[in-house]
Amino acid sequence: MKKADIGLIGLGTMGANLALNIAEKGFRIAVFNRTTARTHEFAEEAGPLADNIMPCESLEALVGAIEPPRPIILMVPAGSAVDEQITALDPLLARDDIIIDAGNANFRDTRRRMAALATTGPHFIGMGVSGGEEGARHGPSIMVGGPEDSYRRIEKVLDAIAARYQGQACQAWLGPDGAGHFVKTIHNGIEYADMQMIAEIYGILRDGHGLAAREISPIFARWNEGRLNSYLIEITARVLEAVDPETGNPIVDMILDRAGQKGTGRWSAIEAQSLGIPATAIEAAVAARSLSAMKNEREAAQKRFGVPAPSAGAPSEEKLASLEAALFAGKIVAYAQGFSVMATASREFGWNLPLGTVARIWRAGCIIRSQFLGEIAEAFDGAPETENLLATPAFSAFIEEAHPHLRQVVAQSAESELPVPSLSAALAHFDTFRRARGTANLIQAQRDFFGAHGFERVDRDGSHHGAWHGS
Numbered sequence: 001m002k003k004a005d006i007g008l009i010g011l012g013t014m015g016a017n018l019a020l021n022i023a024e025k026g027f028r029i030a031v032f033n034r035t036t037a038r039t040h041e042f043a044e045e046a047g048p049l050a051d052n053i054m055p056c057e058s059l060e061a062l063v064g065a066i067e068p069p070r071p072i073i074l075m076v077p078a079g080s081a082v083d084e085q086i087t088a089l090d091p092l093l094a095r096d097d098i099i100i101d102a103g104n105a106n107f108r109d110t111r112r113r114m115a116a117l118a119t120t121g122p123h124f125i126g127m128g129v130s131g132g133e134e135g136a137r138h139g140p141s142i143m144v145g146g147p148e149d150s151y152r153r154i155e156k157v158l159d160a161i162a163a164r165y166q167g168q169a170c171q172a173w174l175g176p177d178g179a180g181h182f183v184k185t186i187h188n189g190i191e192y193a194d195m196q197m198i199a200e201i202y203g204i205l206r207d208g209h210g211l212a213a214r215e216i217s218p219i220f221a222r223w224n225e226g227r228l229n230s231y232l233i234e235i236t237a238r239v240l241e242a243v244d245p246e247t248g249n250p251i252v253d254m255i256l257d258r259a260g261q262k263g264t265g266r267w268s269a270i271e272a273q274s275l276g277i278p279a280t281a282i283e284a285a286v287a288a289r290s291l292s293a294m295k296n297e298r299e300a301a302q303k304r305f306g307v308p309a310p311s312a313g314a315p316s317e318e319k320l321a322s323l324e325a326a327l328f329a330g331k332i333v334a335y336a337q338g339f340s341v342m343a344t345a346s347r348e349f350g351w352n353l354p355l356g357t358v359a360r361i362w363r364a365g366c367i368i369r370s371q372f373l374g375e376i377a378e379a380f381d382g383a384p385e386t387e388n389l390l391a392t393p394a395f396s397a398f399i400e401e402a403h404p405h406l407r408q409v410v411a412q413s414a415e416s417e418l419p420v421p422s423l424s425a426a427l428a429h430f431d432t433f434r435r436a437r438g439t440a441n442l443i444q445a446q447r448d449f450f451g452a453h454g455f456e457r458v459d460r461d462g463s464h465h466g467a468w469h470g471s
């Protein structure tokens with residue numbers, strides 16, 4: 001019997017769909033799942049694709065079923081499950097086999113695993129996969145990090161299964177070691193900010209203007225026809241018009257306002273902080289999810305402080321245009337922050353991340369897919385030395401036009417007691433970034449006063465101290 005081209009471990013939501021995608025593209029795939037019943041169930045559900053699927057009941061059988069050198073994808077929860085699988089596979093594999101961790105690993109774990117396997121083990125690839133269940137089945141965005149020659153050996157499969165944007169596959173090798181998982185982490189951080197800003201605009205329309213979900217849905221649907229065109233805006237419109245079959249109410253009104261998080265957004269904020277790069281719009285989005293989880297405290301606080309009833313009336317066309325532009329401006333800052341974090345990590349870890357390519361492989365397949373990412377790719381291609389999106393000619397023109405709207409929306413929200421943490425963070429970032437003389441001179445003076453840390457002067461070089469204590 002002909003051996004498999006590739007193997008996959010973990011037939012959960014993502015693994016099962018990725019395996020079907022691979023089988024559908026004509027590759028033979030050997031699959032293994034910890035719970036054997038699931039392996040058989042999967043093969044039975046695969047229909048005609050079952051011809052390309054080889055269900056295996058043990059890791060030994062899986063390894064034996066694949067043509068060497070063997071690429072094996074792990075699609076199990078990030079963390080100890082990945083380490084367990086590597087430990088179990090390592091003695092069964094040859095030096096030139098490749099373990100591909102396709103889960104949402106922390107890139108620091110990927111670096112550690114790669115280093116541990118480097119001298120004696122098989123090759124190791126850290127691969128970010130985005131697009132959820134649908135993406136895995138019909139074309140995800142794939143971000144690969146690890147040895148380039150290992151990537152070249154699986155490139156054909158990845159090229160076949162990835163999403164396509166105008167014929168181009170949304171997959172790429174982005175750099176050595178943890179580069180792929182790092183980029184996936186920042187993708188998710190940007191996704192948090194994008195979703196949060198959309199939710200903030202929804203909050204203004206619901207709690208400021210008193211609109212019902214079914215009235216807000218067409219606003220997002222209309223914006224999806226313009227420069228905000230993206231998967232997240234599209235699904236927001238669809239979510240807002242959906243009805244709960246049990247109550248007949250909009251389903252969004254029946255959902256508890258407590259957001260979950262699995263860690264990648266938080267990791268983005270942590271990595272931005274450890275690299276010393278401001279990612280405040282992303283950080284605000286992560287914090288907003290944490291605050292959303294404090295339901296009991298928020299209920300008690302509302303009893304204590306109250307909140308104003310919606311009083312703004314139906315929004316005018318002018319107000320809607322302003323909200324649209326504010327969301328666009330906020331989004332620009334969040335993406336600029338995410339790309340700056342990637343540029344800095346790239347220097348720190350020696351990855352040479354191609355920022356234009358990152359934007360290009362996010363244009364389809366992933367959750368933040370949008371036409372906007374095509375414009376980001378063009379902006380970086382047109383200014384290859386630039387790492388700051390806000391400094392590219394195209395995006396500085398966009399933000400110049402849109403920031404007055406962001407300012408107006410943030411100011412009116414503050415007046416109306418409506419929270420817009422991510423949009424406000426984006427505005428504060430832009431205003432701080434564009435002011436040549438900031439206020440850190442005072443911080444330096446304070447630091448020197450209490451800790452003799454020294455400061456630089458505007459009129460000459462060197463480190464100086466103030467005569468704070470009379471000498």
Ligand code: NDP
Pocket residue numbers: 009010011012013014015033034035038075076077078080081084085102103104105129130131132133
């Ligand atoms: P699921 O929970 O649906 O599936 C997990 C799979 O891993 C199951 O097949 C499970 O097997 C197996 N598994 C769990 N623990 C172990 C273990 N200790 N040893 C061996 N196998 C184990 O997860 P998803 O498919 O949603 O996620 C898989 C990975 O993909 C995660 O890293 C996730 O973060 C990432 N991801 C998920 C996305 C999504 O939208 N769901 C999007 C992008 C990435 P068993 O049947 O025996 O329980």
